[in-house]
Amino acid sequence: MxxxxxxxxxxxxxPHLRRTLTLxxxxxxxxxxxxxxxxxxxxxxxxxxxxxxxxxxxxxxxAIAGATGLSYALLVKRFPRAGGEAVxxxxxxxxxxxxxxxxxxxxxxxxSSAVIALAFVGxxxxxxxxxxxxxxxxxxxxxxxxxxxxxxxxxxxxAVITCIEIGILLVVIAFGxxxxxxxxxxxxxxxPPGDAAxxxxxxxxxxxxxxxxxxxxxxxxxxxxxxxxxxxxxRAVFWTLGITVGIYVLLAVIxxxxxxxxxxxxxxxxxxxxxxxxxxLPGAPVAAGAAIAMINGILVQIVMASRVLYGMAxxxxxxxxxxxxxxRRHTPARATLTVAALILLLxxxxxxxxxxxxxxxxxxxxxxxxxLSLFSLATKLDDPGLARFRWWGAFAALLCLGIAVFQLxxxxxxxx
Numbered sequence: 528m529x530x531x532x533x534x535x536x537x538x539x540x541x542p543h544l545r546r547t548l549t550l551x552x553x554x555x556x557x558x559x560x561x562x563x564x565x566x567x568x569x570x571x572x573x574x575x576x577x578x579x580x581x582x583x584x585x586x587x588x589x590a591i592a593g594a595t596g597l598s599y600a601l602l603v604k605r606f607p608r609a610g611g612e613a614v615x616x617x618x619x620x621x622x623x624x625x626x627x628x629x630x631x632x633x634x635x636x637x638x639s640s641a642v643i644a645l646a647f648v649g650x651x652x653x654x655x656x657x658x659x660x661x662x663x664x665x666x667x668x669x670x671x672x673x674x675x676x677x678x679x680x681x682x683x684x685x686a687v688i689t690c691i692e693i694g695i696l697l698v699v700i701a702f703g704x705x706x707x708x709x710x711x712x713x714x715x716x717x718x719p720p721g722d723a724a725x726x727x728x729x730x731x732x733x734x735x736x737x738x739x740x741x742x743x744x745x746x747x748x749x750x751x752x753x754x755x756x757x758x759x760x761x762r763a764v765f766w767t768l769g770i771t772v773g774i775y776v777l778l779a780v781i782x783x784x785x786x787x788x789x790x791x792x793x794x795x796x797x798x799x800x801x802x803x804x805x806x807x808l809p810g811a812p813v814a815a816g817a818a819i820a821m822i823n824g825i826l827v828q829i830v831m832a833s834r835v836l837y838g839m840a841x842x843x844x845x846x847x848x849x850x851x852x853x854x855r856r857h858t859p860a861r862a863t864l865t866v867a868a869l870i871l872l873l874x875x876x877x878x879x880x881x882x883x884x885x886x887x888x889x890x891x892x893x894x895x896x897x898x899l900s901l902f903s904l905a906t907k908l909d910d911p912g913l914a915r916f917r918w919w920g921a922f923a924a925l926l927c928l929g930i931a932v933f934q935l936x937x938x939x940x941x942x943x
Contacts (some may be wrong), residue, residue: 545857547679548752549758552767556682556749557767559689560827561742562696566775567817569739571797574782577732580725582716582779584732589772591733591930592740594923595894596768598901600761601916603747605904607756609838611747612777617842619900629839631893635886636745636832637866640825641873647821648874663874666825671867674829677856678752681830688823695816696774699798702806703781709918716783734934738887739775744894745827748834781805806926833862891931898924 548556570581577584602615611631617625648662674681707713720726746763750756778798782791785804794800795816799810837859840850853860895941901920 529930537737545678546752546754547677548749548759549754550762551680552679552686553749553759553763554766554770554901555686555689555747555829557686557743557746557763558693558770560745560831561691561740561767562692562774562820566696566739566778567796567798567813567820569780570778570801571792571794573732573736573779574788574797575792576735577729578714579716579783580720580729581732581783581904582660582713583719584729584775585736585739585775585779586717586772587729587733588736588740589768589775591737592743593768593772594919594926595771595898596743596764597916598898598920598923599744599747600764601913602772602897602901602904603750603760603764603908604757605913607747607750607753609748609834610753610770611744611750611835611838611842612893613835613839613844614842615900616896617844619903620896622844624896625842626839626844627895628896629835629844631889633832633835633866633931635889635893636828636835637869638873638886639641640828640832640870641877643821643824643828644870644874647818647825648930650688651818660875663871666822667867667871667874670822670826671829671863674833674863674867675853675856675858675860677858678749678830681826685823685827685830688819688826692816692820692823693774695813696778699802699813700774700777700781702802703777703784706781706784706805709784712784713780716780719784730933734930735885736775737930738890741890742827743771744897745831748831748838751834751838774902800915829863829866832866833859836862836865888931888934891927894927895924895931898927 529691573584574581599611603611606618608614608616612898613625613629616628644666646661647666648659651657651662652659673684719727746767747760750760753759764773778801782788782797785791785801787804790804791797791800796810796814798817802808802813803810836845836849837852839845840847840862849859849862849865851861852858898920901913902917902924903920904910905915905917905920908914
């Protein structure tokens, strides 16, 4: 009788990650991790910087994200492994850079989750007199437990929250549609200016808007839990970016057309203020949506960072201890526990505003390494699919480096 092996058990009998995700689930995951707390808070700052050209800033940011998104889609098709960036860079540039990329991705997920957790605590404490440490312990414990139970359960939970987030944003867009009768002003919002100072303001807005797109790259870390990842993962990257660009640009157009721009740019909850202006209704539901988005952001980052550590262990560029899979739940339990513990430690012990700013630079560095890996692999592998995009990898790497240099120079000029 032929020996039939279960798909979640390796030839040596060790448990593997379970393949349960299809394209719709991956898109839910990708949109959930990308359309998060960022858009609820960032739209006011981008509107302040770019003014009437805010939609153009979002469009440019989407194009920049798409440049690296193509590299991710090509590489995950060739290497559908958990660990994503670490695997790509390890194969393209070697073990040393692979470790840098992997730990960089894990660090950004952990630190950003700690920052989001602190922001969530601040929001809740404005409503309820609950000790901050108790909220942190309860929140991280709950979300790490969901991540441990199973990837399908985690993505289902994230999908529900994503539907709430997207629903709130679509409601804002729907109420803002009547404002879109001003065709000349909309056309002007997308027209490139000739003034150098305004171009600089648009690019500054694009740099900030770019970080609202970060998250699509987490999709490839779910490759070993995806059915047919060679096809589903690249498509999920493109669907996620397309949906995100559409929502962000529409919201930016509505913000530009809103009657009281100063109130939006001066608020810590700009989307809630925008909702109040265009509907005459209280903005509390939108503010609550921001809090929900924070919960979603932490969960998907726990899932992502644990898969990076697991994938690095499988590649031999991280301690093998992280490569253990729970025999019953088929999730990387040790990696999940480690990530959750680090998030909680950072949230309890450190003020993370400056660290949160640094995570964006680390992300750009990782993007640069991934794009360079595409260039390297397309050069040395006999793969026509990659070879056609060899110089695209070099172009996208230079683009990411340019954004990083622009951000650093802007920060130094601003005294940061």
